[in-house]
Amino acid sequence: MSIPDLFMLGAFVLGGAAALLVVTARNVVHAALYLVIALVAVAASFLWMGAEFLAWAQVLVYVGAVVVLILFGLMLTRAPIGPMAQHNENRKFAVAVSGGLFVLLVTVIVATFGDATVDVTPVRVADLGEVLYVQWAFPFMVLGFLLTVSLIGALVLARREEGEGPLPDDTDEGSDQGLEDAAQEPGPSDVTSAPGAGDAGQQIGAP
């Protein structure tokens, strides 16, 4: 067992334990923080396999942006912060399916790639960029277009519809309450059957 194997084993143990904790933690914020560890372990495994650019892109995109977005999602949906039962009645079925899948996958992997080795020669960022912007240029532009479309789609989905809540010029009541309250719509004029109707002034759709 060589040195890269040991490093990979470390990422395996750390990331695997963190991934299991992500799906079993009873506290939702702890689950999001375990997801950070699991994704950092994935980035470490990219590093040991010679994919340096991918490793740092993983840290930037996932650990930096996606986890923050997920924490915002937990905050905006007022997820219960304390520990509580987070599993539904499918739990035994889910254990059986995922456990069976894991055993099947490991059996197939060991039978097929038991003695195969992975080339861990680092791929230089310059080489990856040259290939990406020449041979893969069109798919790369399509990916950029997809990101633009998903940004606009997410905005359209998450913004308040006309008539669903107070119009932006109805928010003059909040403007004299200082900077923090100015961003929030006044709760009592809210005409939706919105979930936050009970606590005034906290509207989840507020920007």
Next chain:
Amino acid sequence: MQAVFPLTFAALLFSAGVYGVLSRRNAVLVLMSVELMLAAVTVNLVAFHGLVASEAGDPLLSGQVFALFVMGIGAAEVGVGLAIVLLLYRNRATVNVDDADLMKY
């Protein structure tokens, strides 16, 4: 490096993600499990890039480029997914995926 380690790591991540998607109740936690499954796929792509590079060579770096694409698509997916979860919360006052059964037969 033995190919078994990264591939088993990916299998473990994917199985954990499948378990989370099937058993979690909170829609945001379901999204986190989907992220785990996407991470497993990227680990597999990078590992198979190394496997192919050690045997036949991979001049187009297909494995790493596809892993990069999966990463970008995952970022787009989590943005749209969270927008849908927020819409669900605004309309139904819950993020329990078991309560969103309007289209159940």
